[in-house]
Amino acid sequence: MSEQELQINPIVQDSVAHNTKTLTNLHSLTASLFGVGAGILGLESYYGFLFYIAFSITTSLLFYILQIAPSSLGEGRTVLDSGRYYRGALELWTSGIFNGLPGFILTWTLFYGLVRA
Amino acid sequence: MAWLSRPLTVIGLVILAHGCYSAHEHTVLSSTSVQHPTSPSATSLPLDIYIETIAATLLICLGLVLGSGTPEPIQWHTWAGKIEREGDSTSGDADKELRSNPFNALEARSGFINISKLRSDFVKYQQLGK
Numbered sequence: 639m640s641e642q643e644l645q646i647n648p649i650v651q652d653s654v655a656h657n658t659k660t661l662t663n664l665h666s667l668t669a670s671l672f673g674v675g676a677g678i679l680g681l682e683s684y685y686g687f688l689f690y691i692a693f694s695i696t697t698s699l700l701f702y703i704l705q706i707a708p709s710s711l712g713e714g715r716t717v718l719d720s721g722r723y724y725r726g727a728l729e730l731w732t733s734g735i736f737n738g739l740p741g742f743i744l745t746w747t748l749f750y751g752l753v754r755a
Numbered sequence: 756m757a758w759l760s761r762p763l764t765v766i767g768l769v770i771l772a773h774g775c776y777s778a779h780e781h782t783v784l785s786s787t788s789v790q791h792p793t794s795p796s797a798t799s800l801p802l803d804i805y806i807e808t809i810a811a812t813l814l815i816c817l818g819l820v821l822g823s824g825t826p827e828p829i830q831w832h833t834w835a836g837k838i839e840r841e842g843d844s845t846s847g848d849a850d851k852e853l854r855s856n857p858f859n860a861l862e863a864r865s866g867f868i869n870i871s872k873l874r875s876d877f878v879k880y881q882q883l884g885k
Contacts, residue, residue: 650834653827664823668816674771675812678778679805693812700820713833722833723826753779 649725657723661701661730662737668697669738670745677749690742694735702730760822767815774808 672693676686702720710722720730778800828834839858 648831649829650827650831653829653834656824657826657829660824660826664819667819671771671812671815671819674775675808678771678775678808680778680800693816696813697816697820700817701823704820705823705825709828722828722830725829749775753775754782 653723654725658729661734664701665694665697665734665738666741669694669734669742672738673742673745674749676742676746677751678753680750680754681746686746690739690746691735694738695731698731698734706730757821760818763818763821764815765818767811767818770807770811771815774804774811777804777807 669690672690675693676689679689681689702718706720706723707717710719711717713722715722720727724730781800781804828837835858
């Protein structure tokens with residue numbers, strides 16, 4: 639985004655921080671939960687990561703449908719456009735995957751060990 | 756819809772705990788039973804445990820998403836317009852100071868003060884007291 643465009647349409651930094659914090663909290667919590675699920679099912683190697691990626695994207699989709707879509711569509715934006723709340727599309731859809739990965743692996747290995755002991 | 760968040764999460768956690776217990780019992784039973792002396796890693800879980808775990812995960816996920824706060828618009832004109840229209844509806848006490856109405860200073864400023872009129876009123880009041 640160019641300097642001139644930022645001057646014309648200023649951005650509220652507090653809101654940006656608040657949105658990022660909301661999304662990060664959600665993904666950290668759900669990633670630990672998916673680790674529990676993957677550990678209970680006893681998934682190994684690639685299947686565990688596929689499980690994680692699939693459920694992480696599902697979480698983002700749920701977040702979009704329940705929290706973003708009502709006001710975003712009301713504003714006249716197209717479907718799956720998160721521009722009202724996030725600066726880039728990638729921020730909503732993929733940043734959560736990398737935020738939650740350590741928590742996921744932690745609980746995955748823990749519950750795999752607990753259930754299969 | 757936010758009130759649904761807590762019950763959904765709790766129900767999901769109970770179901771997930773039950774699924775965890777079932778999976779554990781299944782592993783222990785199948786590794787110690789005489790009829791099927793197979794190694795734990797070779798036995799696969801029954802289908803209902805798979806369904807139970809995935810359903811519980813989705814349920815908790817739904818509860819957590821409903822419970823996560825609503826995002827705020829990032830563009831200044833959208834954000835300020837929303838506050839102007841709907842009033843300052845931020846719920847969190849800690850965040851309230853941070854994200855209050857940006858036009859509060861303009862809304863709450865005092866009008867012009869007519870000093871000479873106040874002065875003459877005061878003089879009248881003083882003379883009345885004597």
